[in-house]
Amino acid sequence: MGDPITGEQLREVQRPLKDRYGDDPETAQITLEADGRLDDDIACSVQTGSALVKAGLHSGTGGDGTLACSGDMLLQALVACAGVTMRSVATSMGLDVTGSVHAEGDLDWRGTLAVDKEAPVGFKDIRLRFEVESAAGDEELETLQRLTERYCVVFQTLAASPGLSVSMERR
Numbered sequence: 001m002g003d004p005i006t007g008e009q010l011r012e013v014q015r016p017l018k019d020r021y022g023d024d025p026e027t028a029q030i031t032l033e034a035d036g037r038l039d040d041d042i043a044c045s046v047q048t049g050s051a052l053v054k055a056g057l058h059s060g061t062g063g064d065g066t067l068a069c070s071g072d073m074l075l076q077a078l079v080a081c082a083g084v085t086m087r088s089v090a091t092s093m094g095l096d097v098t099g100s101v102h103a104e105g106d107l108d109w110r111g112t113l114a115v116d117k118e119a120p121v122g123f124k125d126i127r128l129r130f131e132v133e134s135a136a137g138d139e140e141l142e143t144l145q146r147l148t149e150r151y152c153v154v155f156q157t158l159a160a161s162p163g164l165s166v167s168m169e170r171r
């Protein structure tokens with residue numbers, strides 16, 4: 001690993017992108033994709049940028065705990081996005097911040113397993129927490145948190161509850 005990127009280096013890399021997106025908003029519109037393969041043993045393999053992740057049932061729903069749980073993966077995506085966003089914002093602000101990011105979410109397996117039709121399926125509450133070390137003042141850290149929340153794609157996606165659609169095609 002090389003030297004950490006500076007705020008000026010980050011602005012230099014992002015400047016032409018921001019200019020292009022400002023001049024031609026359509027160039028900022030993208031579609032990200034994820035693909036999975038339905039596996040045996042109630043599992044689904046998902047290709048990430050550098051590895052294959054095999055997801056399966058959580059032990060609370062009948063899995064043996066050896067496969068990734070998609071709920072855990074959702075929280076991991078939130079932590080990853082929030083961490084990268086905070087580092088980017090801190091770099092832009094010229095703040096030296098280290099520490100960790102934690103996410104936890106509350107589920108009720110009765111909904112997922114159709115034990116109680118009134119029980120929700122999915123996360124009821126998700127909490128994101130940063131534990132940071134920094135010489136920055138309280139006001140700077142409040143700004144860092146506010147901007148991280150504002151610009152974290154996964155956080156904002158969960159907060160806005162985007163439109164969803166599902167389709168099935170026979171092959």
